[in-house]
Each structure stands twice: as structure tokens, then as C-alpha cells.
Amino acid sequence: MTQDENDLLVAAGITSPIDTWDFGIPLPIKKSSCIAAATYNPFTRNLQIYFVNGDSVGYHVGIPTVIGLLAAESAGGYFNANIRGGSEED
Secondary structure, eight states, rough: OHHHHHHHHHHHHOOGGGGGGGSSEOOOOOOOOSEEEEEEEEETTTEEEETTTEEEEEEEOOOOHHHHHOOSSSSHHHHHITTTSSOOOO
8 A cells, every 4th residue: 555545544534453454444434325334445455335235245446436435425326426337346
């Protein structure tokens, strides 16, 4: 991870020691009618989205996309416009 990426995490309030997370850092997603939770691993760049219907899917995204998701007024709207259809993890 670059210093710029680390600075973005700190600016977003994510200050946990990221090397201790096996599955990603839990993200403080704003209340959403479609997204129940999300985690992010900045080393693998895996954003895991957990939906309210019980499904989950992982995407390979950079930290700026995660910051956008956290800052969005509508997490579901941001996901649909900027993440869905991107580089999905197998």
C-alpha cells in the first residue's frame, strides 16, 4: 500500500491495524435499503459487499472507490453507479 492510500484510509477514519484483518476492515456504511454491510482489504483491494437479502459479492477496487462509497449520500446508489459491473472477484 502506498503512503497516499494509507493517508486516504486515515482521512476516512479507518485507523485499525489493517494487517490484523483476515477478511477486511468493516466499513461504516450509511444506512442502506440494499447493502447490509461491507468490508475492505487494502492489500488485496477486495471490497466485499453484503446485501440485505443475504447475498454477497467481492469486487477488486482501489481505496478512492471505497472512500466514495463511504462518503456517498446513498451507498446503494453509489454501488450501482460506480462499482457494480466492475472487476468482480471470483
